[in-house]
Amino acid sequence: MTRPGDETPPEADPHQGPFESLPSSVPDDDLVDTFRLPGEPARSTEAAPVHPDGPAAPSPEDHAAGQAGQDPAASAGASGPPHDGRPAGQGVSPGPTDDSDGAPAAGSGDRRTSGAGRRRDEELYAPGEEPREVDPDDAGWSLLGAQDDREDAQGETEEDPVAAERRRLRRRRRLRGIIVIGVLVLVIGSILSRVIGGLLPGDAADYPRTSGDTVTFTVNDGEGAILIGRRLEEAGIVASAEAFRQAAEMSPGKHIQPGEYDMQEQMTAEDAVESLQGAGRGAVAYVAVNRGERLQEVLDSLAAATPHDRAEFAEAVSDPQKYGLPEQATTVEGYLASGEYRLPLKDSAEDMVRALIDPTFAELEKMGVTDPDEQFRTVTIASIVEAEALPDDYPMVAGIIENRLKPDNRETDGLLQIDATVIYGLGERRLQFSSAERRDKSNEYNTYVHKGLPPGPIGAPSLKAIDAASKPKENDYYYWVTVDISTGETKFAKTYAEHQKYQDEYRAYCRENPDIC
Structure with missing residues (x-):
């Protein structure tokens, strides 16, 4: 029997390539794992076919020995160095143990396999390009996780806790991405369904009958x-x-x-x-007539709320007498009672105008004013009261107007001197006017130069103003002035000197509140 150390190294195999005799300090499995493309799974360590010019493929005897779980050298009875010429214990992985089921141990494989794998890896890079080491975290990611599945399959036998944690994070990231995309698909689908459903005709719910x-x-x-x-x-x-x-x-x-x-x-x-x-x-139209609103403004509201145009309403009011107004009334101004109206759309423009006039006549009759001329006078005073005073002061101001109209009036000598009438004659909406406008006799509504009442009403009175004009409150005052527009505070005076003091208060208020005055 030959003792270990006495045998001589076997002769070099002429079929072996030049790389078989080169020692290596790098394990074969490290070479295979290092030189692979991003996303490529680890290569098997089983022997691959060898290029004709490279190392010889394993012999049938070697393959049979491997199937039996033995080292080829051991099966031949050799106890000397390995066939690649390296000393015992260097670069050679021990064969599988009896309990390994004949599978090669992790990291095992002969030189021919690792050399061929290395050459295939090197061929995938451009000439002069250094092979790159791939970070497992940068290996790529896909929605279906094909890359992760390959990596997981490779590492199923690994005990590295870091690798296990990486696999767990990859699975969680993949699941989270699938959930987010699924939710987005559902939301977008719901929106598109609503939009498209609203554009296309369909069977919308409807009552069978009215x-x-x-x-x-x-x-x-x-x-x-x-x-x-x-x-x-x-x-x-x-x-x-x-x-x-x-x-x-x-x-x-x-x-x-x-x-x-x-x-x-x-x-x-x-x-x-x-x-x-x-x-x-x-079907009805809603129309609101505000207190003090003028005829032209009311006609605009009617035309905007009803099927009739402005010209139709202008024609409807062109003949005041057909509504029962006296001959001296040239328009229906002042007879259109303020309030809210619901006018049937099927009505004519004339019917709608009549609906606004009827409440005025009804209120006059209620207050006992039945004579057409007296009605006209009452409506005219009511329209002035509406423009000049607040509702609580209506009766007092109506009494002052009656005092100024008395023949024995020596304080104003029969002049009403009311600003609202002058402004109405100017055809504008404002609170003040100039001295020249005050002296203008061409303005028929200028009560500073024309005695008595103006030619007619100056706006739509409320029913409360009609009541005050029908039943004025007796008093000794000849003057009144509102000294605070925002609060409506009004002061009354018996003489012009006293009235001038209150006028100064009003002017001071206007200087402090130019946006109001």
Whole structure:
């Protein structure tokens, strides 16, 4: 038997390549793992076919020995150095143990395999380019995680806790990305469904018939069919805003005017559209006449709220006497009572004007003023009171006007001297006027130069002003002036000297509040 150390090294195999005899201090598995492309899994350490000019492939005997779990050298009975010529214990991985199931140990593999793998890695780089070491964290990421799965498969047998933590973080990052993208898809899909569904015609909910009690619905200025439909749906008048919108688009009717409409608790979309466009039974227009508003301003409001234009209303008021006004009335100014009105849209322009005049005559008759000429005088005084005083001072100011109109008046000598009448004659809206305008006799409404009442009313009086003009409060005053516009504070005087002091207070107020005066 040959003892260890006595045997002589075997002769060099002529079939071995020049690299087989070169010692290496780098483990084969490090070479394979180091020289791989980003995203490429670790290569197997099993023997690969060898280039014809390179090292010889393992012999059938070696392969059989490997299958039996033995080192080829050991199966031949050799106890000397390994076949690559290195001393024992250097660069040679021990064979598998009996409990390894015949699989090569981690990191094992012969020189021929590692050399071929290294050459294949080097061929993937440009000439002169140094192979790059790849950071596992920069190996790439995909939504489906194919790269991570390959890395996980390679590292299933590893015990490195850092690698395990990296795999866990990659899985979490992949799952979080899938969840975020899924949520975005759902949100975008929902939005597109709503938008496309709103553009395409469909079977929108609608009531089968119109029924229920009468309800009032207000259309505000500037509202279109879409907004009106939403509000009708919220009120329960129509089953859906979409059905109303579709009915409005299909309707050949007129534009929906602002105003209040008498509708029913539940209406089909078609009936609702017809009602708001004036074809229904309860369509009305809302018109507000403010206290002191002038005739031309009222006509503008009527034209804006009703189907009739400005010219129709101008024609309707061109003949005051057809409404019962006396011959001295050249217009219906002052007879259009202030208040809120709901005028049926089917009414003519003349019917609508009459609806605004009727309350004035009703109030005059209520106060016992039935003579047409006396009615005209009362309405004229009421319009002045409305323009010059606050409601609480109406009766007092009406009494002062009567004092100035008395024949024995020596304080103003029959002149009313009221600013509101002068400004009305100028056709403007302001609080002050010039000295020249005060002396202007061409202004028929200039009560500083023309005695008695002006030619007619100067605005729309409220019913309370008509009552005050019908029943003025007796007093000894001849003058009044509002010294504070914001609060309405008014001071009364019996003489002109006293009145001048109060006028100074008013002028001081205006200097301090030029934006108000």
